[in-house]
Amino acid sequence: MDDGETINGKPVTEEQIAAWVAEAEAGYDVEALKKRVRGRPGRGSEPSQVVALRLTVDEIAILDEHARLANKSRSEVIREALCF
Template sequence: MAGVEKINGVPVTETQIAEWVAEAEAGYDVEALKRRGRGRPGRGAEPAQVVALRLTADELEALDARAAREHKSRSELIREAIAAFAA
C-alpha cells in the first residue's frame, strides 16, 4: 500500500479488509438491510419540514446556555417556544 488508509482516523489493516471481503462474499440479507431504515426517526405521521432560522451571536449564545441548563437540544427548545407561542 502506498499510503495508510484510514476510517475515522483509524488505520485499516489487511486483516480487516480480509474480514470484509469474506463477509461480502458470504452475501448479505437484503431484507434485513432494508429494515434498518435511514436518517432520524419521524416526529409525526408526515415527514417534518426543515426550516432555516437566522440568529444573532447573542441569541444563539442565550439559546445554547438555556439548552445546557435544561439538558435539551436547540431544536427542542425552539419547538417548545413555538408550541407555547401558538397555544
C-alpha cells in the first residue's frame, strides 16, 4: 500500500492483504476463534472491577518490598490485605 499503513510498525503490503482475503474467503474455524483468550485471566465466575488506589511513594516502596519478599504481585498483596 502506498499510503503508509502499518501494523506493529511493519508496512502492510498488497500481498499481505491478498493473503488475508484468501484466508477469509476460505472460512474460519469458529470454535478455534472462540478458544482464543485475550487479556488477563478471570479471577472467578463474576466479572471483576478495577479500583483505583492512591498511595504515597513511601507506601508503594513498602508494598513493593513486601511483594518481593513474598514473591507475589502488588495486586496479590493488596487483595490479601483486604481479606481481614
